[in-house]
Amino acid sequence: MTVHRLTARSVSKPWGITDVPSAFPSLSGDRVGEVWFTDAPMNASTLLVKYLFTSEKLSVQVHPNDADAQAVGLPLGKSECWYVVEAEADARLGIGLLASMDAAAVRSAALDGSLQDLLDWKPVSAGSFFYIPAGTIHAIGAGLQIVEIQQSADVTYRLYDYGRPRELHLERGLAVAQLGPYCMPERTVSANEHECLVEPGNAPFSVDSIVEADGDTFTLADDVSWFVPIKGHGLIDGHRWTAGECWVSEGHCDIAAEGPMHALVARVSPPGRD
Incomplete structure (x- = not known):
């Protein structure tokens, strides 16, 4: 038996916050968007745990599953889950589309900026929990502190980014995306039981x-x-x-x-x- 405390490493993001809670390392005035827990033992490298801190919306994105990732030479896809630790009153998570669409329509919406309005933006509060299977189109809104547990894979296909000067991955993303509503359970975690x-x-x-x-x-x-x-x-x-x-x-x-x-x-x- 062994136990190992992972190292908290802050990551600067344009949508992050400057007043990160004292439990986490700051970045000398830079915005902290993510805190990664790193230096896991090799046999514990298949999952990655993060905290996310948002002052703006994150990009609209999608991740491939294992089979789709391996088809293009990557070791793993990326499914993830979110537990909301804190949420401002109007905080939202965009998960899935409001209605089923074809790939051409989603691509057009990504290019003209209307894709963000086609997401199902769900109101959330502390204790909200969502499992996000690979293939789910999603975005995280502003005013949130979230624990994210994910497969440890560096693979994100960005579909829309609100005009930020970052690369989009429309063809790869649309090839793996579920182009319809999110159908997994939505839940609020109990404060009283396992x-x-x-x-x-x-x-x-x-x-x-x-x-x-x-x-x-x-x-x-x-x-x-x-x-x-x-x-x-x-x-x-x-x-x-x-x-x-x-x-x-x-x-x-x-x-x-x-x-x-x-x-x-x-x-x-x-x-x-x-």
């Missing part, structure tokens, strides 16, 4: 929400688990953990809460998933 948020076997990874009271303990017993504490502090096999961190455990691992605790726990799904 929940399975992403089922093992139905996705490249699973995610559980863990809630414990002061003095409670729970055990991780999988080959590799990612422990992402959202609230609280305590001990993980004798090491101190606190909210805003990310830990990787291998094998049996006991986690104790010193005060009320809420955490996400992610695991890679076994081969042969649907």
Whole structure:
């Protein structure tokens, strides 16, 4: 058994914020858009955990699945999920299209700037959770702090970027996109009980929400688990953990809460998933 606290690395983004919470490293006045948890052991490199901080909308984009990524020489596609930690009153997530469209119509909307109006912009609040399978057209709105758990693949096809001077990837993106509404469950995570948020076997990874009271303990017993504490502090096999961190455990691992605790726990799904 081993436990490893990952290193938090801030990444500058034009849509980020300058007043990043004190738990995370700042960038000397630059906008922090993402905080990546890096230096994972090799056997824990298949998932990537991030915090996102937004003051503007992110680009409209889509990711390929494993098969589509491997067809163009990439090792993995990218499915991901979002847990909303904080949200301003009018915060939105754009997930899927309002109606089914053909590729030519989506391409035209991307070029004339109307694509953002064709997304299903869903109102969200703290505790909102969405699983975003590869192929889902999506965008993250302003005024949000989000934990993102994703396959560790650097592959994003940008369809629209509000006039920012960045490359678009229309042909590749439209080739892998689901050109219709989002059909996965929308949910608000309970503050009082354990929940399975992403089922093992139905996705490249699973995610559980863990809630414990002061003095409670729970055990991780999988080959590799990612422990992402959202609230609280305590001990993980004798090491101190606190909210805003990310830990990787291998094998049996006991986690104790010193005060009320809420955490996400992610695991890679076994081969042969649907």
